[in-house]
Amino acid sequence: MKITMAHGSGGKTSAELMSSVFGKHFKNSVLDKMEDAAVLDISGRIAFSTDSFVVTPVQFKGGDIGKLSICGTVNDLLMMGAEPAYITCGFILEEGLEIETLDEIARSMALQAKEAGVIIAAGDTKVVEGSGGLYINTSGIGRIPQGRDVSAANCKPGDKILLSGTLGDHHACILSARMEIENNITSDCGCLRDITEALFEGGITVRTMRDVTRGGLGTILNEIADNSGCKIQLQEEAIPVNEEVRGFADILGLDPLYMGNEGKMITVVKGEQAQEALALIKQTEHGKHAAIIGEVEEGKGTFITTRLGGSRVLDVLYGEGLPRIC
Amino acid sequence: MCIAIPGKVIASDGTTAQVDFKGNTVDVNVGLVDPRPGQYVLVHAGCAIEVMEQDKAQELIDLFAELEDLS
Amino acid sequence: MEIKEVIKYLKAYDGPEIKLMEVCGTHTASIFKNGIRSLISPKIQLISGPGCPVCVTPTAYIDKCIEYAMKPEHVLLTFGDMMKVPGTEGSLSDMKGKGAKTELMYSPFEALEKAKAHPDITYVIAAVGFETTAPAYALMMEQTKCEEIRNIRLVTALKTIIPALTWICENQTDIDGFICPGHVSVIIGSEPYEALAETYKKPFVVAGFEAEHILAVIYDLVRQIEKKQAQVKNLYPNAVHQGGNQKALDVMSRYFEAGPAMWRGLGTIDASGLYLKDESYDGGSRGLDADMELPAGCRCSDVIVGNINPDECPAFKNKCTPLSPFGPCMVSAEGACGIWYRNQ
Numbered sequence: 173m174k175i176t177m178a179h180g181s182g183g184k185t186s187a188e189l190m191s192s193v194f195g196k197h198f199k200n201s202v203l204d205k206m207e208d209a210a211v212l213d214i215s216g217r218i219a220f221s222t223d224s225f226v227v228t229p230v231q232f233k234g235g236d237i238g239k240l241s242i243c244g245t246v247n248d249l250l251m252m253g254a255e256p257a258y259i260t261c262g263f264i265l266e267e268g269l270e271i272e273t274l275d276e277i278a279r280s281m282a283l284q285a286k287e288a289g290v291i292i293a294a295g296d297t298k299v300v301e302g303s304g305g306l307y308i309n310t311s312g313i314g315r316i317p318q319g320r321d322v323s324a325a326n327c328k329p330g331d332k333i334l335l336s337g338t339l340g341d342h343h344a345c346i347l348s349a350r351m352e353i354e355n356n357i358t359s360d361c362g363c364l365r366d367i368t369e370a371l372f373e374g375g376i377t378v379r380t381m382r383d384v385t386r387g388g389l390g391t392i393l394n395e396i397a398d399n400s401g402c403k404i405q406l407q408e409e410a411i412p413v414n415e416e417v418r419g420f421a422d423i424l425g426l427d428p429l430y431m432g433n434e435g436k437m438i439t440v441v442k443g444e445q446a447q448e449a450l451a452l453i454k455q456t457e458h459g460k461h462a463a464i465i466g467e468v469e470e471g472k473g474t475f476i477t478t479r480l481g482g483s484r485v486l487d488v489l490y491g492e493g494l495p496r497i498c
Numbered sequence: 499m500c501i502a503i504p505g506k507v508i509a510s511d512g513t514t515a516q517v518d519f520k521g522n523t524v525d526v527n528v529g530l531v532d533p534r535p536g537q538y539v540l541v542h543a544g545c546a547i548e549v550m551e552q553d554k555a556q557e558l559i560d561l562f563a564e565l566e567d568l569s
Numbered sequence: 570m571e572i573k574e575v576i577k578y579l580k581a582y583d584g585p586e587i588k589l590m591e592v593c594g595t596h597t598a599s600i601f602k603n604g605i606r607s608l609i610s611p612k613i614q615l616i617s618g619p620g621c622p623v624c625v626t627p628t629a630y631i632d633k634c635i636e637y638a639m640k641p642e643h644v645l646l647t648f649g650d651m652m653k654v655p656g657t658e659g660s661l662s663d664m665k666g667k668g669a670k671t672e673l674m675y676s677p678f679e680a681l682e683k684a685k686a687h688p689d690i691t692y693v694i695a696a697v698g699f700e701t702t703a704p705a706y707a708l709m710m711e712q713t714k715c716e717e718i719r720n721i722r723l724v725t726a727l728k729t730i731i732p733a734l735t736w737i738c739e740n741q742t743d744i745d746g747f748i749c750p751g752h753v754s755v756i757i758g759s760e761p762y763e764a765l766a767e768t769y770k771k772p773f774v775v776a777g778f779e780a781e782h783i784l785a786v787i788y789d790l791v792r793q794i795e796k797k798q799a800q801v802k803n804l805y806p807n808a809v810h811q812g813g814n815q816k817a818l819d820v821m822s823r824y825f826e827a828g829p830a831m832w833r834g835l836g837t838i839d840a841s842g843l844y845l846k847d848e849s850y851d852g853g854s855r856g857l858d859a860d861m862e863l864p865a866g867c868r869c870s871d872v873i874v875g876n877i878n879p880d881e882c883p884a885f886k887n888k889c890t891p892l893s894p895f896g897p898c899m900v901s902a903e904g905a906c907g908i909w910y911r912n913q
Contacts, residue, residue: 351675354523419520422503424675427602480572480780482604487911500595500620500701500752501778527678529708530817540755540808543648543698544676545705547817548755548808557807558781564804565570565785 175269180299193275194295197282202258202293210293212258214315219254221245222311229349230277230306234342234359238277240434241308242284243363247383250368251437253322254314259285260294262309266302274306288363290314320372326379327400331468332446334439336367336453337461338412339389340431344420353423357416362435366456371439374452380440388430391488392438393474403471406486408478410465429476430489440468502542504550507533517541572781575788582610582791588743589613589790590875592730593750594621595778597905601912603780605787613791616875617905619733620750622697623650624873624897624904625832626726627860631656633724633853637693638669646674646683647695650901653894657861660900677709684713684720693852696725701752703727703843704817707824710850722852723845728830731761732841736832738769741875746790748783749775751805756821758813759803770799777805831858833897834870869896872905879909886910 178185202210223244230237242259249256261281265274285292290312341360348355364383371378380400382392389411397404413421413428421428435458441449446464453459466476474486505517510528517526517539527545538553539546552560591597597617600606606615619625635656638645645661652662652671661671674680677694684692696706706723713721730753737744749762754775762773772793776786786804793800803809821843830842837858845851863869867889868882879885879898889895891907898906 348522355521357521416521419522423519423522423524425501476604478602478604478780480576480603480608480784482607482780484601484604484607484912500593500699500750502701502752502755527676527705527708529711530704530814530820540752542701542752543705544678545708547701547704547752548814551807554779554807557777558779560806561781561785561804562570562572562575565575565788 173271174304175265175267175271175274175299177267177299177301179265180297186297189271189297193271193278194297197278198292198295200291202291203295210258212293214257214313217316219249219252219314219316220311221248222309223248224307224309226307227346228305230273232349232359233345233357235361236277236280237306237308238281239284240361241310242281242288242290243361243434244385245310245312246288246290247364247437249312249314250364251322251381251383252316253320253368253372253378253381254316256288256290256312256314256365258293259290259310259312261292262295263297264307265297265299266305267299268302268304269306270304277306284363288365322378322381324380324382324396324399327396327402327440327468328379329402329468329470330443331379331440332443332464333393333404333406333466333468334441334446334450334453335384335389335411335463335465336364336437336439336459338414338417339384339433339436340417340421340426340428341414342434343426343431344417347424348420353420355416355420357414357420360433360435362458364435364437364458367437367453367459370452370456371449374448376445376449376452377442378439379442382438384433384436384438386432387489388432389438390429390474390486393486394488396440397472397474400468401472403469404466404474405469406466406474406476408476410463412461412463429486443467500542502540502547504538504540504554507535507537507539509535515539515546517546572784575784576608579609579613579784579788579791582612584612584795587613587745587791587794588616589746589748589787590616590618590737590744591748592618592620592734593753594901594904595752596620596748596750596776596783597908599778599780599783601908603783605780605783608784609787613787616744616878617872618737618875619832619835619873620699620730621898621901621904622699622726622728623654623901624869625728625834626654626697627831627833627858628656629857629859630724630726631660632658633857634695635661635664635669637724637852638664638671642689643670643691643693645669645671645693645695646680647671648697649673651695651697653900654897655861655894655900677705680709680721681712681716681718684718688720691720691722693722693724696723696727699728699730699750699753700756700821703821703825704756704814707820710824710845711820713850722850723854724852725844725854726857727825727843728832729827729841729843731757731765732838733832733835734765736835736838737874738765738771744771744875745794746772746774748786748790749773751775751777751782751809754803754805754809754813756813756817758811759801759809760811760813762801766799766801772799773801775803775805775809777808828855831860833860834873864895867896869898869906872898879906882906
């Protein structure tokens with residue numbers, strides 16, 4: 173069975189799709205009321221974020237667009253030190269999409285939302301003409317507990333920079349599928365809550381956290397250096413990259429430092445807490461391959477010390493990279 | 499533009515070879531070379547342009563050995 | 570000798586100023602990526618040469634590609650670098666919004682499957698490159714003919730490096746030595762540099778692309794210059810042979826013949842271009858010499874021949890950036906200006 177324009181009509185066919193797919197997977201006390209808007213009890217400082225997901229293929233090794241749409245928004249909230257609580261999902265379906273595919277994606281979203289500890293509080297579906305594509309927008313809110321002050325402007329000389337794992341896995345996974353290159357590269361698509369909780373519960377003073385998505389590590393570190401008015405100095409050899417991803421990047425002339433990820437973050441902490449923070453991150457599911465990759469110094473810009481001891485600037489990504497990886 | 503990288507030949511039918519780049523398998527045209535499985539080829543734009551004589555680690559050792567003779 | 574000693578020597582070098590030219594854009598990229606300049610004395614200058622095929626391609630060629638991309642029942646296949654090069658009316662990327670049909674290719678062989686699957690569409694390949702890439706196009710032509718595929722055309726901007734090096738030796742006499750392009754040399758061998766070394770009394774050393782390769786070649790060139798030698802050496806013997814790859818040279822000469830070609834910055838050089846012998850597969854590649862007037866203040870032509878480094882151009886970093894390139898060398902990922910901008 174495929175999606176037709178009738179599924180977006182608002183009539184009986186729409187209602188059937190709602191109950192047979194979304195109703196089945198997204199059951200919860202907020203959504204089940206079927207009101208025009210969710211009514212939530214929430215107070216204090218709140219982080220609020222939205223993101224749209226347009227990846228092709230919609231299903232890939234290690235995840236799908238549904239899992240990605242939950243993790244992406246949840247990770248954005250986590251990076252502000254928030255505890256994600258509620259999320260909304262807007263679907264734009266192209267006619268011709270297999271309902272079975274949509275069902276699998278909705279199931280994976282429900283599973284990921286549960287794992288991430290967020291409730292799907294509202295949703296919407298529209299159908300447009302097309303050729304079986306599927307796009308998702310998610311918005312989320314989370315509470316920021318008292319005393320947390322996480323911002324890209326907080327870094328100070330002497331701080332250390334920690335990366336939670338290998339670079340480029342998601343980007344390489346998606347491009348491999350599109351270019352039909354065979355390998356075992358799996359997307360790192362995942363929710364980083366285990367890492368942020370480990371850090372806060374472990375008493376680490378977190379200056380800055382950022383998920384390393386589009387634009388890659390190079391772009392994100394430049395933003396942090398700019399915002400904090402500091403210089404960032406990295407050690408090339410300390411930056412973890414999976415060998416298979418490195419081989420893939422070589423084939424296409426890509427640089428893992430600019431490749432997109434969907435389950436990686438950098439954390440900047442006070443120098444004296446760096447080893448402790450590293451140990452905490454390494455104990456988590458998503459941080460097993462974490463490493464200290466550099467430090468914050470007086471000055472400006474982002475630099476990298478190369479394998480043979482040379483030094484060069486690490487600039488932001490220019491141009492398009494390649495589209496639709498997230 | 500002139501980027502070329504080495505990969506290991508897994509199998510070849512004389513026209514196309516399956517070449518492994520650190521775990522990534524790609525079909526490569528071998529019209530310009532005649533590699534045996536197990537050998538490394540240098541690949542540019544989907545085309546093997548040469549058979550490499552040795553692996554990269556050994557190559558770099560020999561490179562500096564050569565320089566010593568020169569100085 | 571060990572790498573550490575090589576670096577120590579190059580860092581401590583305090584003799585007369587030496588200018589070395591790396592001809593190949595991929596070498597320029599590797600020099601930056603590995604921070605090579607920070608490992609050697611400022612008295613050893615590395616000058617980027619004309620080895621980025623995209624940067625030396627004239628406007629008339631881009632216009633011809635756009636003409637095909639806009640034509641009904643035609644699709645232009647191109648490597649990604651070409652998309653942003655400005656033509657008279659805009660780049661291929663700009664024209665995409667106006668209906669230009671372009672597809673990115675990783676390898677020219679992709680054209681064969683596409684052409685067979687869509688016999689009603691003519692696939693026009695923007696065949697840009699040096700000797701490294703030319704044999705791949707030739708092999709693809711061989712298969713095209715063998716399988717009697719009729720809906721493929723090539724618009725060639727294929728160039729050969731020896732005529733350009735000869736031009737540079739004639740006109741840029743202050744270059745002391747050359748880092749020869751490793752992958753072009755895989756095809757042509759190290760032998761063609763012999764005549765240049767002898768005529769112009771300068772050393773030519775073939776280099777691979779790892780940091781170690783490049784440092785070893787710089788060391789060798791500096792030592793040769795100090796000893797007033799002018800030898801051709803091959804420090805990439807793992808891939809480069811003296812005579813090159815004979816099969817590749819054979820297939821190239823079966824399908825291509827030499828002709829004059831226009832290089833931005835250098836002008837038209839005799840016998841520096843490769844053109845299809847069988848014109849029935851050619852999309853009108855000859856005589857695409859017309860080049861845009863470089864915008865006032867743009868010194869790309871001086872950058873291409875190594876007269877100045879990119880940061881000496883008045884437009885660099887203020888009028889001309891990768892997001893809004895003013896001159897062609899800023900456009901390509903291998904253009905000297907683009908590489909300098911991203912890595913300085």
